[in-house]
Amino acid sequence: MQRTITAGLAGLVFGTGMALSGMSNPAKVLNFFDFAGSWDPSLALVMASALLVTAVGYRFVLRRDKPIVEARFHLPTARKLDTPLLAGSALFGVGWGISGFCPGGAIPALGLAEPSAWIFVGTMLAGIVAARTVRLALESRATQTA
């Protein structure tokens, strides 16, 4: 129960930050990337301030033996720069550039009751499920033949 409450609070802070910063506003996001046109530098400040706070905060937090309401820290362990990482990220950028929606910006935009956010999130979830189904199927086939 405790971990659900703390995660909910973190989600509230996340959504507030996304909404206030402009990350949930597709027009603002697209303008940030439009260096040749109507450039809006705002999102550079969002990224810079979010990174600074996270980098400093993590230094203190990760010094502890474990998190406050959970048994251990769950940190990604993969180190290799592989094809799925790079190709997937390249693809993500293409999609982000088409609409101006990224997952973290679009989820809070659902709370603004904007139909465009619902359309985007709907197909995004379908995309994640489809990609995951393909990967899990390939992995199970690999284990069977191995």
Next chain:
Amino acid sequence: MTEFTPLMSLVGGTLIGLSAVLLMAFNGRIAGMTGILTGLLPPVSTDWPWRAAFIAGAIAAPMLVLSLSSQTIGFDSSVANPWLAVSGLIVGVGVYFGSGCTSGHGVCGMARLSPRSIAATAVFMATTTATVFVSRHMLGGL
């Protein structure tokens, strides 16, 4: 056109960072939207309650801001619906294989100086810029 909003962007960015620190301090988790969402989709992860709570908080936040304060939240999307749908599909497949998005790689991973996140962020920032250039300046907008 959208206006340069230095103050709100700094306030918002600070809150995004604060959220990442809170979720790590309390739950020991990366505040990455891709990872959190994936565990809520079939096959659903056994630790779904904290994930659902984070998402619920993120969706409720703009509604609370609008109802409890006089703050306005800018929103404007002029992209046609079929392109929105295509974009969502591409983003979903991309972030799944890429193991993260702007929040997971761009904020949390970069803050940990993860080489994978630094590479991922450099790649998606580049392809986003290229896509916006093509769609706005070569195709005349989508």
